[in-house]
Amino acid sequence: MSLWRFDAIGTVWEIETEAPVDDERRAEVRSVIDAFDRGWSRFREDSAVSAISGGGGIPAPVDAVAMLDLYRELSDATAGAVNPLAGDALVALGYDAGYSLVPGEPRPAPADWTRVLHWSSETLTLAEPAVIDVGALGKGRLVDRVLSVLAGVRGRIVVDAGGDLATRGGELRVALEHPYDPALAVGVAVIRDRALCASGIGRRAWGDGLHHVIDARTGLPVRRWAATWAIAVDALHADAAATAVFFDGGERFAARHDAGWVRMSTDGRIESSPGFPGELFLAA
Missing domain, CATH: 3.10.520.10 (ApbE-like domains)
Incomplete structure (x- = not known):
């Protein structure tokens, strides 16, 4: 081998x-790896999810529908414990783009995250500032x-x-x-x-x-x-x-x-x- x-x-x-x-x-x-990373890495300043973190809309990164549809199912199954807007919670605990590892106050993710985050095969939109994290x-x-x-x-x-x-x-x-x-x-x-x-x-x-x-x-x-x-x-x-x-x-x-x-x-x-x-x- x-x-x-x-x-x-x-x-x-x-x-x-x-x-x-x-x-x-x-x-x-x-x-393929670089295209995925440029779309979804919250640790890259040039990524799509970094660009949208202040709110607004962008062309959908690769696999937006496949992943976020499954996130919706995960969220429903776990009563909201799994949520693609938990990036803000990780940042608040110090697991941020700069790896500061300096924790602050806990920050729950929006329970109604599907009101904030919208997706299709063409676009990805945040109705308000948020940090998307697809680590699940x-x-x-x-x-x-x-x-x-x-x-x-x-x-x-x-x-x-x-x-x-x-x-x-x-x-x-x-x-x-x-x-x-x-x-x-x-x-x-x-x-x-x-x-x-x-x-x-x-x-x-x-x-x-x-x-x-x-x-x-x-x-x-x-x-x-x-x-x-x-x-x-x-x-x-x-x-x-x-x-x-x-x-x-x-x-x-x-x-x-x-x-x-x-x-x-x-x-x-x-x-x-x-x-x-x-x-x-x-x-x-």
Whole structure:
């Protein structure tokens, strides 16, 4: 197997193929990642979501409908805990474009966010200033887009963006990293022609118990769950399900999208969906 490793969107990508990816496809992969980042990164001054943060309308960035329609479903399923306008809450806690990591007062996201944010295949509009953040499912969507670029590559393919991955053409065993000790695993998942995404409070953490998994209703980090993993037909839905199961109602969202999941609480308990494909090492 050939391994192509590079940095993009703040994480390490690893693309594993049976033969090396040619230069033309590598350029296309980088182009797809850059276009997505220019559309949706709140850490770039030149991105579309940065340009619109003061309000107004712009041409819709790539995948606006696919992602924001699913955000609406996530929001409904979790009683508003997941919300694409939670960017302001993250900024208030110090997870801002400059990575100041200096927390201020918590700032809940607008509960009626669909009144503020409007989207179609042509336009993206904010009725008032707000910071859009698609972190609940955006990286998963980008993994899917990169995998689609490689559709013509023969043999097994694994696209892994910092632990959010999709595979095609063979079985893959993936260790579920312990959120408090990366040298340990809480289990192993087995996937074939599917995607697995993970989320945890140990990555992108700062200050006194602050991290990037935010309850949009309070503007505060979640406290009950330490890590989640989800398997679905594609990385968009795996990423969304991994976010959803941090909150009440997330299990129903995952079931609707045929997503298996595992989650570990902050006191070390493990829960999983029925028939999760793999083995867990910790007792439920």
